[in-house]
Amino acid sequence: EDQVTQSPEALRLQEGESSSLNCSYTVSGLRGLFWYRQDPGKGPEFLFTLYSAGEEKEKERLKATLTKKESFLHITAPKPEDSATYLCAVGFSSGSARQLTFGSGTQLTVLP
Amino acid sequence: NAGVTQTPKFRVLKTGQSMTLLCAQDMNHEYMYWYRQDPGMGLRLIHYSVGEGTTAKGEVPDGYNVSRLKKQNFLLGLESAAPSQTSVYFCASHKTGAAYEQYFGPGTRLTVT
Numbered sequence: 212e213d214q215v216t217q218s219p220e221a222l223r224l225q226e227g228e229s230s231s232l233n234c235s236y237t238v239s240g241l242r243g244l245f246w247y248r249q250d251p252g253k254g255p256e257f258l259f260t261l262y263s264a265g266e267e268k269e270k271e272r273l274k275a276t277l278t279k280k281e282s283f284l285h286i287t288a289p290k291p292e293d294s295a296t297y298l299c300a301v302g303f304s305s306g307s308a309r310q311l312t313f314g315s316g317t318q319l320t321v322l323p
Numbered sequence: 324n325a326g327v328t329q330t331p332k333f334r335v336l337k338t339g340q341s342m343t344l345l346c347a348q349d350m351n352h353e354y355m356y357w358y359r360q361d362p363g364m365g366l367r368l369i370h371y372s373v374g375e376g377t378t379a380k381g382e383v384p385d386g387y388n389v390s391r392l393k394k395q396n397f398l399l400g401l402e403s404a405a406p407s408q409t410s411v412y413f414c415a416s417h418k419t420g421a422a423y424e425q426y427f428g429p430g431t432r433l434t435v436t
Binding site: 242245253255257298300309310311314316 | 365368
């Protein structure tokens with residue numbers, strides 16, 4: 212059974228204090244690793260797609276990396292507006308649709 | 324574009340009552356999904372649709388039914404609500420060829436007492 216585990220569950224950082232979020236997975240036939248951002252009271256918003264080990268993607272202060280068993284979301288010099296829950300998901304094919312298995316997320320709080 | 328919209332935003336039901344959640348998207352997306360999100364469990368797929376007139380079961384379909392009569396709309400029904408269906412429900416859609424770049428609606432918070 213595909214599993215996605217995110218750690219830590221919650222993280223509090225001071226503004227400017229860099230850190231990393233972890234997403235480990237066990238899947239048969241990985242079809243991509245995906246990061247989403249979710250603000251309170253809103254739906255998830257797509258951030259990155261990673262398909263192969265060694266791949267990296269960047270967007271502003273965020274950088275996602277992928278190995279064969281885990282992905283990291285590095286946050287460099289975060290700002291309070293980066294506070295959100297970050298979800299990772301792995302993709303797989305089932306029938307005629309592409310589906311995602313989500314982790315339970317890391318709630319990030321960046322203090323000014 | 325409004326993107327993905329959901330109606331209603333909040334709802335309280337009594338056990339045994341029925342209701343329908345409406346999802347609408349104006350991006351001409353073929354694929355649409357219904358998820359539920361519970362604390363500590365992540366998003367779980369209830370049902371999905373790969374096009375108008377088609378639906379299929381996801382990971383947790385029991386107690387729910389869906390219909391996709393029009394391409395832009397995807398309805399989620401609860402025929403006899405149970406407290407275990409208390410959750411936040413999200414609808415999502417994506418275009419053909421961008422399978423995992425899903426666009427999510429704002430969610431519906433449902434409480435069943």
